[in-house]
Amino acid sequence: MHWIALQWSLEAQAEAGAAAADAMPTPEALGWWALRYTPHVCWLDEALMLEVSACERLWGGRSSLMRQLLNENPAPAAALRGAQGATSLEALARLRLFVRDEKRPPEIPAGLPLDTLSAARGHLDALARLGCRSWGEVAALPRGGLSRRFGAELRAALDIAWGLRPESHAWLTLPDVFEQKLELPALAETAPELMWSANRLLSALQIWLRARQRGARALELEWTLDLKRFNGVNLPPTQQVAVRTAEPTQDLAHLRRLLSEKLALATLAAPASWLKLRSLETDPWAGASTSFLPEDNRKGDRLHEMVERLSVRLGAMQVLVPRARADHRAGHTQAWQPALRSVQPDRAAPPRARKEAQAEASQPDAIYPPWLLPQPLLLEMDGERPCYGGPLSRLIGPQRVEAGWWGGEEEGGQPAMRDYYVAESAEAGLLWIFRERPLARFSAGEVRWYLQGFYA
Known part of the structure; x- marks a missing residue:
């Protein structure tokens, strides 16, 4: 077994300011990001734990894997710290030593300080009076007396640290549908205030899309109203806005612009206290294609991104596109529809009529x-x-x-x-x-x- 313990520096976030804390993904999203390296991921106290013994060779070894984890940090504004060990408790203890800028003891795990073991933190004073200040000194105490005096949890943790008992963890899994809820740091009364906090949810969404290898087609942002009545009028418990894209996307900047345009048109009925973002529709992600030709790599937004922003800003019925219709009548072979609406076949026509008309539409008559x-x-x-x-x-x-x-x-x-x-x-x-x-x-x-x- 080989474990890697990761922790994001809160001090670096504080120095970077509120913008960095706003861009920090949620703990669930950080776990989803780690699932791309190993299927065995869990949270243990303040650290994200990765068990990599079965897959480290696929990443070029332990040193190469650690470099990739540090270089692909999903929260670049927060410093990522990491440590390794044969067990999860050993890796977590070495991470705590690294955070405190203390050197590693020569004997592992016997020489590790006792305050780096979570199960012993409630008994540090009593164990210090017994002269125990390291893992090895506590492990040398009689098993029966140690369990009766300090509980079975401490003895079980020491057995895990020495490999005498297998570890058991609740492994993180990737949900089929993205849905994240976030409590606002303060009541939001305007749409820009909602957008400021929605950035964390969008960062989590991007991590989920990449892990699922899917692109977003439709999203819904919902906020919980803090009041039930306002000016004598009963209010709904929540309000929401929906955003649709013409093509599947993982572009966080594009989704942020679309959501900002949508929220700019929304009016909050009352101050909001919670935010929830969920995916309504996603499609398989085929990846982005690139070209060496300069004319294929033009700067600026793509056409469909501009159309989506204009549709949100001006209204769906103000930006229309032609759509081919399965109909034999010449005057009805084309219709106009909102650019954001996906192209669908004529549902009103019976299946046989649709099939015949589509066959003719696919092969237009030469006359x-x-x-x-x-x-x-x-x-x-x-x-x-x-x-x-x-x-x-x-x-x-x-x-x-x-x-x-x-x-x-x-x-x-x-x-x-x-x-x-x-x-x-x-x-x-x-x-x-x-x-x-x-x-x-x-x-x-x-x-x-x-x-x-x-x-x-």
């Missing part, structure tokens, strides 16, 4: 014109021939379309039953026209012709 009219134009008739700058000659057709029967007004209104033709006009050139067929099979209604588009 479709490049210029479609916003609304079909009703054509005049010369007997039985439609006219547009003179009588039209039908060249190609008919292409029969029957669609729209599965939806209501939001899907385009009434069903369409049409026969499309490519026609030629002496003045306008090639046109795309259609004949509207009556709904009843044997109805004798008037046949109407429409102009749908032009060919260049």
Whole structure:
């Protein structure tokens, strides 16, 4: 067995100021970060313990592993201290000596000072009167008398230190869904105050995303209101804002900007006392691709990041993108939707209709014109021939379309039953026209012709 004990310096955080303490990840997040090096991680008193005997060779040995731990410190503003030992108690004791700037005794663990053993800290005065100031001197006392006088916990700790008893720990595990709660240092009355404390939760989220190899798509920040009534009005227990991204991301700076924009539009109904951040949707993380070409490494934000910030700042309905729709009708093959909404298939259409329309949408018909009219134009008739700058000659057709029967007004209104033709006009050139067929099979209604588009 081989253990590594890690501790983050509180003195360094105090010297760095409040900004460093704000960026310090939560204890749970620090444990998640350590899980990338070994599956055996636990908290023991003030130190984070890593058991690395089974995986240290994968990191190039103990010295190489210690260098990587120090270089990849998740809280760079806080100094990371580390020590090693054959047992968790020995590693923790050596870490405490390192923090106090004391030299290691020549004999380990017998020569370790007694105050570095957690199980003995409640009995230091009594053991000192017996002349015991080190682990070895206490271990030399009779087992029965030591257990009766000072309890079984001290004797069990000494057995673990000498390898006479196996260690048992509650190993940390990585949750399937990120959810962290944080008590605010003071009541927050404005959105910037919430954002100041939310940075710790975002740092924990980034560690969780990297450990899970996933990218965030949707997050929710919730705060607990400190008042139940305000100005005679009952208040909800919590308020929340949600943030969505167009693509999975692990970029902490981008998530912080999006959340800041969202909070800037929020109004706190009352002072807040707690914050909670949870992941609503995540996707597998494929990693970032790089290129040696300078034109591929442009500075500044990417397009989707700018669109996301504008959508949060201006409103989702103010930033729209076109979306292909699975529909045979030419005027309904495209729709506009908010840029932050993920593209979804037409749920209103039956599965068979969606499948057929998607198959046609994936292979657009070559005879479709490049210029479609916003609304079909009703054509005049010369007997039985439609006219547009003179009588039209039908060249190609008919292409029969029957669609729209599965939806209501939001899907385009009434069903369409049409026969499309490519026609030629002496003045306008090639046109795309259609004949509207009556709904009843044997109805004798008037046949109407429409102009749908032009060919260049």
